[in-house]
Amino acid sequence: MTSIAFHRVTKWYPRYHHVMKGLKHSLLHPVDTIRGFRAEGFLALDNVSFEIARGEAVGFIGANGSGKSTTLGLMAGVLAPHTGEVIAQGRVAPLLELGSGFHFDLTGRENIFINGILLGLTRRQVQERFEDIVRFSELEKFLDQPLRTYSTGMVARLAFSIAAHLDPDILLIDEILSVGDLHFQVKCRKKIDEFRRRGVTIILVSHASGDIRALCDRVIWLEAGRIAAQGPSGEVLAAYEQAQSREMEGVLRPTGT
């Protein structure tokens, strides 16, 4: 069963900087502004198609600006494709980067409710899962302390624990697995394995191949908005690493010397 499908998806960003440069610029150069609005743009995804089955763990790899974040945004439904079609079945849960959606003056308890609800649960659903979330995070003792007293690792634990109890159909992870101590990282891996057994689709975006190799069976390598390669993790990551090291050599030994 298909969980996520992209059919010939093109995402094109108009250059908003003309307007964002400010009122004065827009008013003084109206023609420039309108022309800039129409002509300029940035092609973030260029006619990309792929399908991801339910329960698959797929990694997206590529350099900055290759379209990884755009892909994630389209899956989460915060972006709309310019042309083409994006299908994502079921509840999509993004694993948020450190601290977003948290308020650091409020306690861990209060933040669990705020974050859970922002991510799509009702208050009653958070209440039902509260014990499990707290137990998983191992933060019982700090629950009524304001979040600003937490260490970075503790905040990450809380964030992962909430995301892990959303009952998502699709979990979107934007490289944050490396946070937290080893003990908690192992726990995260176990939880993700459990998700996979339950048929949760996992999307991991990274420009480091380590996490992807450990978690994903399939990798899609994006380059300048297109799929450069896709297939079993081992093969694609090997090709990607090779391309990277070639690039590195080019820098170290400039041509012509």
Place this chain on the structure above:
Amino acid sequence: MIANLVLNSMTGRESDRSTSREYLRDLILVLTQKEVQVRYRNTWLGYAWSLLHPLTFAIVYYIAFGVIMRVPIDNYAGFLIVGLFPWQWISQALGTAPNIFLANASLVKKVNFPWNALVVSTVGNFGVQFVLSLPVMAGTALWYGSSPSFAWLIGIPVLAVIQFATLYGLSLAIACTNLFFRDLDRLVSLAIAFLFFLTPITYSVRMVPAGYEPLLILNPVAPIMLSWQQLFLSGRFLWPSFAAAVVIATVSVWFGTWLYGRLSLRFAEVI
């Protein structure tokens, strides 16, 4: 299609309508609660501050306009206080509006919840502060010789709802536009300064020269302000102002929602 998008954006992702209504309610409640909690935590004078600000300005204007310029209004101090509390709600909501989505950039970029709930909670937070200051307004009115009237029981909640709707619509429109047009932030703070003196708060509507009176209609918050003053100072509903305030609130919510529906799919691109 746009109508569909607006509907989707308002009701969230759940297909089940009853769940989604419950969800929307919880979302708004929790976000508003958070705003209120954050405001009052870590400040001993939390509640006092929301009173001190308007009261301080009441003293300032009383000295400048009452004592020195001798504005011919009976019970001028009472008149100022009754106007300054609703005004504080207006100026705080509109002043915060440009940054509502920007302050939550990381959420808007990643999570597809009804983002307009952030506007509801911001306007709601300042509304809660206003409601908490109602005893002071009522006390002031009583001190200056108004008698408590039954009109208050109906009038206060009705006017509060109208003011909330007006501010929600305006704030939503401002918050959306500011993402694409960052100058708006500065323009809004100037506009608020203008609006204050174009609204009958330090002067009464009777002092406006005959030819300029119709211009008050162009001020979206003048009718609601007149309604508050009339309600507290004479215990009556001022029907023409009230009707105008209802129309403005409706237009404001419609416009804000329309703009949000048009622009929200672009938010994550520009934020």
